[in-house]
Amino acid sequence: MNPIEQVIIKGKTDITPVWFMRQAGRYLPEFRDIRLKNQDFIKLCLNVDLVPEITLQPLERFEIDAAIIFSDILMIPYAVGQPVRFQKDFGPILGSLEKIENSGLTEQKFINKLDPVYKAISKTSIKLKNKKKSLIGFVGAPWTILVYMINKQSPKKELSKMLSDEKVKDNLLKIILNYTKIHIREQVKHGADIIQIFDSWAGLASNSDIKKYIYESTTELVEFTKSLGVPVICFPREIENYKEYVNEVKPSAVNIDYKVNIRGILKEISIPIQGGLDPKLLLGDKNTVKNESTKILDTFKDHPYIFNLGHGVLPQTDPNMLEYLVNLVKDY
Ligand code: CP3
Secondary structure, X not given: OOHHHHHHHHOOOOOOOEOOOOOOXXXXXXXXXXXXXXXXXXXXXXXXXXXXXXXHXXXXXXXXXXXXXXXXXXXXXXXXXXXXXXXXXXXXXXXXXXXXXXXXXXXXHHHHHOHHHHHHHHHHHHHHOOOOOEEEEEEEOHHHHHHHHHHOOOOEOEOOHHHHOHHHHHHHHHHHHHHHHHHHHHHHHOOOOEEEEEXXXXXXXXXXXXXXXXXXXHHHHHHHHHHOOOOEEEEEOOOOOHHHHHHHHOOOEEEEOOOOOHHHHHHHOOOOEEXXXXXXXXXXXXXXXXXXHHHHHHHOOOOOEEEOEOOOOOOOOOHHHHHHHHHHHHHO
């Protein structure tokens, strides 16, 4: 059993594994080199040689306990037929939903489209054999994918009225749930040993949306993943009530965002916890990083805990700061 499995499955508290969301990405010069030569981001995510290479880049540098497959949550909209592109300094831009309905999509067509992702997972998994590291696969939560598919770009604080058409939402939700399950199953089949569900826009759901679009739909994915014998970590970023979320959705572990009060959450939640440190702190001085991460480690010292951030590593982060942080956690 690797350290992350020990924490999640056995509830062990005497080890603190560590990995980072967005640990493979633009803050690494070796990633930027590859990215410069591969302008089309979706194509890069479908490159069977480069995906394992990028996935393993952070493990070459730091003593971290997991690799997370280099991919994107928007591979689902892409694979069901909605055009997706990434514009520099803007983010993702999604196209018309019409193509989805006329595409005659089948399970086999979907799998064929994402086949390079699965081949890349197999390749990475082989390279990690005997290394006592987890290989994390992931998906976007149905709500967050719905937001992207309808809003067609990252939402700004408030969601536009476009999200008010219930019929469109329900139809899409069915498609999203169906294909997200297939994507989870295929990632596990090819060697992912944990699944993380990213609900980046959970904090934008209104009270009337939370039950159906967050609790019910995420629970379906959690139950499905557990039925494959694999632990599932949920990250409902900036959701108001983590306690209620955990009670409703029942993930194997929960990732908290950096606005969460860590002493409060410790009293409210008994399942394993991951994350919490504000990624912006890594842009500052070492002393603050040391103080804040020690506070977190002290707080969770008797609770099953996986060290991580409260959101992804920022592109401006100095890799030396991450190295400093990893060593700090390992020496604690
Ligand atoms: O964590 C990892 O290292 C694995 C790879 C990973 C990426 N995206 C690669 C990526 C993961 C786990 C994701 C998840 C993801 N993608 C989320 C959920 C997590 C979160 O940040 O809230 C979301 C919302 C997306 C959608 C997305 N992809 C956006 C909004 C953007 C553009 C803005 C940004 O943060 O870069 C992307 C592009 C993207 N995905 C990049 C990477 C490395 C940057 C691509 C580039 O320009 O080089």
